[in-house]
Amino acid sequence: MKKVTIKDVAKEAEVSPSTVSRVISDSPNISKSTKDKVRFIMDEMGYYPNAIARSLVKQKTRSIGLVMSRPTDRALANPFFSGVIQGIAAVAQEKNYSLLLTAADNYEDEYQEALKQLKVGRVDGLVLLASRINDDLIKQLLKNNYPFVLIGRSQEYQSIPRVDNDNYKAAYDLIIKLIQSGYKEFSILAGHKDYVFTGDRLKGVIDALKENDLSLDPDRIEFTDFTFESAEKSAYRILSNHNTDALIAFDDLLGMAAVQTAESLGFSVPDQIGIVGFNDHTLVSYLKPSLTTVKIPIVDMGERAISMLIKMLENTSYNGEEKIIPTEIIERESLKFK
Amino acid sequence: MKKVTIKDVAKEAEVSPSTVSRVISDSPNISKSTKDKVRFIMDEMGYYPNAIARSLVKQKTRSIGLVMSRPTDRALANPFFSGVIQGIAAVAQEKNYSLLLTAADNYEDEYQEALKQLKVGRVDGLVLLASRINDDLIKQLLKNNYPFVLIGRSQEYQSIPRVDNDNYKAAYDLIIKLIQSGYKEFSILAGHKDYVFTGDRLKGVIDALKENDLSLDPDRIEFTDFTFESAEKSAYRILSNHNTDALIAFDDLLGMAAVQTAESLGFSVPDQIGIVGFNDHTLVSYLKPSLTTVKIPIVDMGERAISMLIKMLENTSYNGEEKIIPTEIIERESLKFK
DNA sequence: TTGTAGGCGTTATCAC
DNA sequence: GTGATAACGCCTACAA
Numbered sequence: 001m002k003k004v005t006i007k008d009v010a011k012e013a014e015v016s017p018s019t020v021s022r023v024i025s026d027s028p029n030i031s032k033s034t035k036d037k038v039r040f041i042m043d044e045m046g047y048y049p050n051a052i053a054r055s056l057v058k059q060k061t062r063s064i065g066l067v068m069s070r071p072t073d074r075a076l077a078n079p080f081f082s083g084v085i086q087g088i089a090a091v092a093q094e095k096n097y098s099l100l101l102t103a104a105d106n107y108e109d110e111y112q113e114a115l116k117q118l119k120v121g122r123v124d125g126l127v128l129l130a131s132r133i134n135d136d137l138i139k140q141l142l143k144n145n146y147p148f149v150l151i152g153r154s155q156e157y158q159s160i161p162r163v164d165n166d167n168y169k170a171a172y173d174l175i176i177k178l179i180q181s182g183y184k185e186f187s188i189l190a191g192h193k194d195y196v197f198t199g200d201r202l203k204g205v206i207d208a209l210k211e212n213d214l215s216l217d218p219d220r221i222e223f224t225d226f227t228f229e230s231a232e233k234s235a236y237r238i239l240s241n242h243n244t245d246a247l248i249a250f251d252d253l254l255g256m257a258a259v260q261t262a263e264s265l266g267f268s269v270p271d272q273i274g275i276v277g278f279n280d281h282t283l284v285s286y287l288k289p290s291l292t293t294v295k296i297p298i299v300d301m302g303e304r305a306i307s308m309l310i311k312m313l314e315n316t317s318y319n320g321e322e323k324i325i326p327t328e329i330i331e332r333e334s335l336k337f338k
Numbered sequence: 339m340k341k342v343t344i345k346d347v348a349k350e351a352e353v354s355p356s357t358v359s360r361v362i363s364d365s366p367n368i369s370k371s372t373k374d375k376v377r378f379i380m381d382e383m384g385y386y387p388n389a390i391a392r393s394l395v396k397q398k399t400r401s402i403g404l405v406m407s408r409p410t411d412r413a414l415a416n417p418f419f420s421g422v423i424q425g426i427a428a429v430a431q432e433k434n435y436s437l438l439l440t441a442a443d444n445y446e447d448e449y450q451e452a453l454k455q456l457k458v459g460r461v462d463g464l465v466l467l468a469s470r471i472n473d474d475l476i477k478q479l480l481k482n483n484y485p486f487v488l489i490g491r492s493q494e495y496q497s498i499p500r501v502d503n504d505n506y507k508a509a510y511d512l513i514i515k516l517i518q519s520g521y522k523e524f525s526i527l528a529g530h531k532d533y534v535f536t537g538d539r540l541k542g543v544i545d546a547l548k549e550n551d552l553s554l555d556p557d558r559i560e561f562t563d564f565t566f567e568s569a570e571k572s573a574y575r576i577l578s579n580h581n582t583d584a585l586i587a588f589d590d591l592l593g594m595a596a597v598q599t600a601e602s603l604g605f606s607v608p609d610q611i612g613i614v615g616f617n618d619h620t621l622v623s624y625l626k627p628s629l630t631t632v633k634i635p636i637v638d639m640g641e642r643a644i645s646m647l648i649k650m651l652e653n654t655s656y657n658g659e660e661k662i663i664p665t666e667i668i669e670r671e672s673l674k675f676k
Numbered sequence: 677t678t679g680t681a682g683g684c685g686t687t688a689t690c691a692c
Numbered sequence: 693g694t695g696a697t698a699a700c701g702c703c704t705a706c707a708a
């Protein structure tokens with residue numbers, strides 16, 4: 001079954017290829033009659049304009065690369081990424097863009113792969129998820145003037161196109177509210193050190209404490225990978241060494257691990273120890289106890305990020321902006337505000 | 339910063355474009371000296387061969403479409419898909435293929451979108467995940483002779499390229515083992531009716547029971563969506579109406595909901611009610627109680643599926659095959675075998 | 677309103 | 693070994 005091309009249609013409809021092309025793009029200067037005729041022939045022959053050829057002449061692919069800034073497998077295991085991709089996919093589909101998933105074994109390669117997709121012209125732009133500190137990829141993108149939108153924040157580069165929540169403020173507000181509720185002994189189950197949001201949230205925590213003449217013993221901060229094992233170990237170290245009445249986990253998965261660790265150590269949650277997570281992954285409202293958390297509207301962030309990128313792509317005078325999405329504290333069972 | 343093309347390189351290196359092209363493809367009939375010279379110029383100029391142009395002349399895109407057979411958002415929320423995609427992405431990257439994510443609001447559109455990607459020549463083939471019963475997409479693909487591999491099973495079409503686990507056998511073996519362990523009162527928390535594997539597993543269950551002169555009251559089978567709410571309701575209906583000592587959930591998420599429902603109804607798990615899941619999602623080994631489950635090697639299945647597809651793409655005489663991956667029962671806390 | 681011609685960036689076929 | 697030349701399938705001036 002050979003592919004039918006624009007020439008085949010043209011011949012069959014007894015017009016020139018350019019006329020067919022005009023029908024495809026629904027050009028106004030073309031008679032209704034030929035338009036109808038050509039359209040009829042097109043679907044009679046099962047013709048579909050070749051996207052590759054179109055991309056070549058238009059110098060646009062209408063596809064967008066997705067970079068996950070960490071090994072794809074682990075990234076996908078995290079609900080955070082699923083959420084973002086949901087948002088991205090929805091808008092992409094609506095605006096008729098394709099999504100190209102970039103995969104690699106490690107962060108270094110991933111970044112090279114993503115850049116390559118741009119260089120070989122396979123994608124028009126990139127959406128970057130949860131960038132690390134010290135991001136070379138961003139440097140390269142800026143240098144080459146490649147369109148991209150970052151979900152998160154770059155340590156080095158100010159005012160680049162991005163959508164984010166204010167992690168500093170989210171953490172700050174949370175601590176204030178906890179202090180007002182009477183909590184006194186804080187410990188932090190932080191995410192990976194390399195992620196920008198980890199530092200931001202930490203800063204928010206510390207500043208809020210400081211303003212209330214409280215301080216945080218560095219031993220009470222545990223950095224951990226996003227695996228259950230690692231989180232459990234960290235939670236164990238905190239809970240067995242430090243008297244804690246409020247444990248703040250920088251991700252719901254970590255929070256979930258913390259709850260289990262606390263309970264297995266004989267603490268009752270939330271009565272003896274209150275535990276808060278971050279993100280509001282769908283699952284955690286169903287846990288027992290359900291997780292009190294700082295909700296981050298990840299799907300929404302994905303939607304905004306790709307919308308911004310598409311706008312940049314289609315409107316050369318628009319160069320993106322910084323969009324900060326508000327967060328929200330959701331009280332459930334694992335920590336009670338008073 | 340204008341894109342540098344093969345012509346620019348040719349001019350700079352004082353050779354013809356064809357020579358440069360030969361250097362790119364590392365052709366043997368070309369002198370080492372010019373090869374070196376051209377290579378030098380290429381990266382001096384920052385040249386990358388345009389993938390789109392290449393695709394056009396080669397009539398191959400080296401990219402593969404991913405279809406998820408259900409609304410993308412819900413699909414991504416399920417760890418099953420993340421697992422499969424992990425496997426797919428790893429191999430794709432290794433073999434230098436790109437992955438195109440197909441998104442849509444509903445199943446109908448998704449299938450149209452996927453087909454379109456093929457028709458417009460944006461992808462060379464498709465990997466289909468968890469196909470529904472009565473699959474028109476497969477019919478279309480076969481009719482048009484488009485390359486694809488199905489992860490799962492089609493009700494209508496025998497012997498199509500696919501990788502799957504033997505759901506019938508997995509369920510059958512599980513029941514046999516349960517019966518041997520002394521379980522007598524079975525209830526089933528099945529997935530969505532439309533999925534082929536639901537039917538297959540159900541059949542396995544029923545046949546195993548029948549062989550042991552047991553039968554299953556249809557009321558003891560609850561079909562449910564893959565959401566926590568829906569699963570909890572179904573579990574509630576089962577547990578409040580039927581004396582059950584072994585509850586089989588066709589997905590770990592459903593199993594997890596069942597555990598919680600059972601406990602909230604005052605049953606102790608596994609002492610009064612044993613609960614098994616399917617899939618072995620990473621999370622469930624960390625629950626309390628941890629979930630006994632039938633492990634399905636989803637990452638592995640993803641890897642094999644895309645490997646098969648790529649082989650089909652690159653070797654015209656190979657038309658795919660059926661690969662059945664074995665499953666494994668993993669005993670944890672939510673159900674004990676005796 | 678329609679057709680002709682040239683080009684998008686490559687590769688492949690022939691020559692030399 | 694290397695260089696013209698003609699595709700690949702489409703779009704877009706420019707003409708008519």
